[in-house]
Amino acid sequence: MPSAAERTRTLVQSTCSAVLLVPGLETAGWDQLTPLSRGVGPDGDVFLEFPADSPAVRAATHAQDDELPAVLEITDVAPVSVPHRIRGRGRVSGWLTSVPGMAGPGRMLLRLETGEAHIDDLWGVECVDAEAFRDAAPDPLAAHETDLLQHLYAGHGEELATLCELLGERTVCTCAEHRPSVVPLALDRFGLRVRFCDRDGGCFDARFEFPEPVRDVVELSHAMHTLFAAAGH
DSSP states (O other): OOOHHHHHHHHHTSSOEEEEEOTTOTTSOGGGGSOSEEEEOTTSOEEEEEETTSHHHHHHHHHTTSOEEEEEEEEEEOSSOOSSOEEEEEEEEEEEEEETTSSOTTEEEEEEEEEEEEEEETTEEEEEEHHHHHHOOOOTTTTTHHHHHHHHHHHOHHHHHGGGGGSTTOGGGGSGGGOOEEEEEEEETTEEEEEEEOTTSOEEEEEEEOSSOOOSHHHHHHHHHHHHHHHHO
């Protein structure tokens, strides 16, 4: 399974919605505190790009050499329609400074020096220290996950339904009169997570691990064929 640090890095470097929380800026609109872009440097610092006139930039510039605490909050929402759609939330807390001259016209780059991170997702709730966050890498499928899940959902419903056959004793979902909806919920290099929901609103998740972690979409294609072949037998 992916480590908490890897999952946090994946969230930070994804396109999930994010907001920067800075003391004293509680009254600013969320749209003003949403970074235009974000990335992670080699030392584990998070770099956030904002309009030069944003409240966050003014606060960081005014603080100068003082340590300005800040928290980046990220919300991960499933890219397909499914009950309980929020898949997780991540938080990176640290100290905010401005990095002049590193962004385009009308923009400013801010650096969030990572103190610690926290993740609450489908795997559980965990804390991540700065060193683990720095050394982790985002999941190699993260940039493609949205398209891949939407493709599975739209074009491979029959194959997804056969995954019921791999659930062992959880045979309730194989009963034709209680056939559930089967929605691909999350995908990473280790496997596929699916949400089964019946007509009465009951839901449960099942995780299907690949024989080996995949490194790219080509290896993922082979792993998915293997998974569906096993379910079809």
